[in-house]
Amino acid sequence: MICNNCGTNNPDEAHSCGNCGQNFEVQHMPKIYEHKRRKFLKSLFIILGTIFGGIFFFVFFTALPWILLALGITLSPNPPTPKITHGEFPFHLVYEADGKQYTIDDTIICDYGGKGADEGRGKYIKWEERLSSGNKITSFLFNEDYQYGIKLFDGVIQSQGSTTIICDIGNPEYYLGYKKYKDYSPGRVNISSPIANGIISEDELWNKYKIKIIEEKFSEPKVGNSISAETAYKDVAELVAKGVMVTPQEYSYSPGTKQIVFKWKNDTDKQLTSEQSFYIQKKVDDKWQDVYREKAVSFSREEITITPNTEMLHTYDISKYTNNIPAGNYRVVSPVLVPVKEKTFEAHVLCGEFTIN
Numbered sequence: 349m350i351c352n353n354c355g356t357n358n359p360d361e362a363h364s365c366g367n368c369g370q371n372f373e374v375q376h377m378p379k380i381y382e383h384k385r386r387k388f389l390k391s392l393f394i395i396l397g398t399i400f401g402g403i404f405f406f407v408f409f410t411a412l413p414w415i416l417l418a419l420g421i422t423l424s425p426n427p428p429t430p431k432i433t434h435g436e437f438p439f440h441l442v443y444e445a446d447g448k449q450y451t452i453d454d455t456i457i458c459d460y461g462g463k464g465a466d467e468g469r470g471k472y473i474k475w476e477e478r479l480s481s482g483n484k485i486t487s488f489l490f491n492e493d494y495q496y497g498i499k500l501f502d503g504v505i506q507s508q509g510s511t512t513i514i515c516d517i518g519n520p521e522y523y524l525g526y527k528k529y530k531d532y533s534p535g536r537v538n539i540s541s542p543i544a545n546g547i548i549s550e551d552e553l554w555n556k557y558k559i560k561i562i563e564e565k566f567s568e569p570k571v572g573n574s575i576s577a578e579t580a581y582k583d584v585a586e587l588v589a590k591g592v593m594v595t596p597q598e599y600s601y602s603p604g605t606k607q608i609v610f611k612w613k614n615d616t617d618k619q620l621t622s623e624q625s626f627y628i629q630k631k632v633d634d635k636w637q638d639v640y641r642e643k644a645v646s647f648s649r650e651e652i653t654i655t656p657n658t659e660m661l662h663t664y665d666i667s668k669y670t671n672n673i674p675a676g677n678y679r680v681v682s683p684v685l686v687p688v689k690e691k692t693f694e695a696h697v698l699c700g701e702f703t704i705n
Contacts, residue, residue, distance in 0.1 A: 433460035437567035455480040458520035475520035511541040525570040534566040591616035594700035606667040613659040620654040622684040631677040640669040
């Protein structure tokens with residue numbers, strides 16, 4: 349280390365000049381050390397930038413599918429609000445199990461519970477059912493809807509495993525007149541086990557499980573539960589992404605059509621992001637109305653990239669809604685994200701019309 353006071357060359361580890369005694373701690377750092385310090389800080393910034401940039405890249409592209417999923421749910425049609433939102437339905441049930449007879453006289457209370465949303469069903473109506481006595485009832489899935497029932501047996505059967513047998517007492521959709529099930533009425537007995545699932549006959553119920561329905565009487569459901577409009581009519585086409593044309597390969601299809609192919613043409617200089625989710629609307633009295641509300645909209649986190657100034661074909665599988673769509677004018681509605689600036693998007697839709705005749 350060279351002394352700034354007398355010019356004597358001293359060892360690097362020296363703290364003061366051996367000639368004049370100058371304390372090196374008060375000297376300015378030589379340029380070579382200043383250069384090394386700046387080089388170190390630059391390398392540190394590069395390393396930290398790479399780390400944080402990688403974290404941001406991972407989080408952003410991992411979260412994007414969930415953003416699309418939430419967008420699809422947000423833009424999906426709202427389920428209708430039933431006018432009949434409450435009902436009480438007495439029932440009488442007598443059954444025998446393991447040589448003992450049981451009698452249940454109770455009242456089923458059904459209520460409209462508002463609206464919910466999830467990635468499996470999209471937006472849906474929530475229903476609530478309970479017994480006035482406070483006794484527990486069991487819910488189980490039947491025909492895409494939850495039914496409610498009384499457990500007649502719940503245990504382990506040799507060579508069959510864990511087994512549950514339930515007497516179906518009906519659900520709110522049925523009792524409040526919101527939905528009609530084909531060939532259905534409360535009182536059926538369902539079984540759930542590793543080797544048997546579904547409706548069980550009276551003979552099998554008695555011969556195999558020693559359970560017998562002796563007497564049952566259920567209230568009739570309400571009828572004419574029409575829906576109420578929550579808001580004034582608003583066409584979702586107001587949210588259509590500008591600069592994107594959606595045209596069908598064919599304008600007319602037969603009622604048995606399973607899939608419809610559309611051409612998406614992006615005339616903008618922006619890269620758009622969509623997904624597989626969509627819903628269907630039908631034109632009635634010059635207004636577009638959501639149809640197939642009782643079907644759960646199938647949401648997908650599979651992204652579809654629509655590059656700038658290009659066109660592509662996209663297939664809509666309408667069989668997830670119906671296998672025999674009636675005649676009429678329809679359109680499909682898909683959510684799409686449109687970038688407005690870096691890392692910022694606006695929610696829009698793509699609409700494509702087609703005819704069934």
